[in-house]
Amino acid sequence: MSLSQYGLVGLRKSWVSSHDECLLELLIEQQNCGKTTSNLFKYEVYKTVTQKLNQRFETNVDENQIKLRYYAMKKDYGVIKALLGQPGFHWDAQKQMVAADDKVWENYTAVRRDARPYRWRSFPLYDKMSIIFEDSVVGDVGARNLHLPSRVNRTLEKNVNELQCKEKKSKSAATSGYNKRPQFEAQDSIENALEESPFAARSQGVEDLSDARIIYQRCLEELQRIDELDDSEFSQAVCALKDDKNAIAFMTIRGPRRLIWLRSILN
Known part of the structure; x- marks a missing residue:
């Protein structure tokens, strides 16, 4: 679009x-x-x-x-x-x-x-x-990190905590010489955390679709604050953020790295 x-x-x-x-x-x-x-x-x-x-x-x-x-x-x-x-x-x-x-x-x-x-x-x-x-x-005070609905934030925090635990175990196993594919472990963990988010796991709540719409709207709000994007990049980003995983990553990444990451998915 x-x-x-x-x-x-x-x-x-x-x-x-x-x-x-x-x-x-x-x-x-x-x-x-x-x-x-x-x-x-x-x-x-x-x-x-x-x-x-x-x-x-x-x-x-x-x-x-x-x-x-x-x-x-x-x-x-x-x-x-x-x-x-x-x-x-x-x-x-x-x-x-x-x-x-x-x-x-x-x-x-x-x-x-x-x-x-x-x-x-x-x-x-x-x-x-x-x-x-x-x-x-x-009621939104609890959504303190991403300005997202409280339920979404709690689930995302849970997934991030699980991700950190998996990464620690991965590093420990790699140090011990038992991990046969350490280079893929972190990426697998990230994918799993995103797959378990309210976007992908619809069974976690009947209001997930509503949450997705709200988060997409807030992605667009944040996107409009990035003055470094030209109109072509802005248009591409609007479409790219319709993807659930892209939306989560966009709202999670802060500072200059957000723009760097955003441009990486537009190329």
């Missing part, structure tokens, strides 16, 4: 802060009208909001773009909420951003690299974001 079919190019180039503010106001309006179920907006809400936003700005945004922006803002709010729950962090009302001493930031981001951009970003719409996202992100 091409980039234009996803409608992502236009969103990246033309979406501005006034669109965010309008989107939040329209969502608050829908929320006040009771158009939510279990802290999630009903399907027709996105259609209504899309129509009203297009009328106000004379744009041609589609529902998928609205959903992507919604999840991007929800992710931002969740990270801010998590930061404010850590010792030493507080909300600077004047600058509209998370604040802390340099040492606090350095210690925290040394472990949580994904939080680094939030040291410099301001969120003037934070109060409005809280009206929409406060209740829905409370």
Whole structure:
């Protein structure tokens, strides 16, 4: 599927802060009208909001773009909420951003690299974001590493732990001279861990398909933050991340290695 079919190019180039503010106001309006179920907006809400936003700005945004922006803002709010729950962090009302001493930031981001951009970003719409996202992100605090659904994160962590144990055993066996194919053991373990993930093992939960859709949406959100990709690479990546294993790897890898890995699968 091409980039234009996803409608992502236009969103990246033309979406501005006034669109965010309008989107939040329209969502608050829908929320006040009771158009939510279990802290999630009903399907027709996105259609209504899309129509009203297009009328106000004379744009041609589609529902998928609205959903992507919604999840991007929800992710931002969740990270801010998590930061404010850590010792030493507080909300600077004047600058509209998370604040802390340099040492606090350095210690925290040394472990949580994904939080680094939030040291410099301001969120003037934070109060409005809280009206929409406060209740829905409370249960997601446990998805602390990948910003994924809690159940997915727990299963993935379990698989990673098993992978580490297998790798340790593999190294131990190789040192003892009993492992006949040590060069393949780590790769086999990785494949097994991914095969046992909620993506591949559908029997692990009836909501796996929903999880896969959410994770794919969040992959696209993260993808839009990588400015180094040209439009051709971006289009290829959108398709590549539809693969379950690619999506897991993409959300797991952090820092410069994410871009290196992503380009390796596009070649």
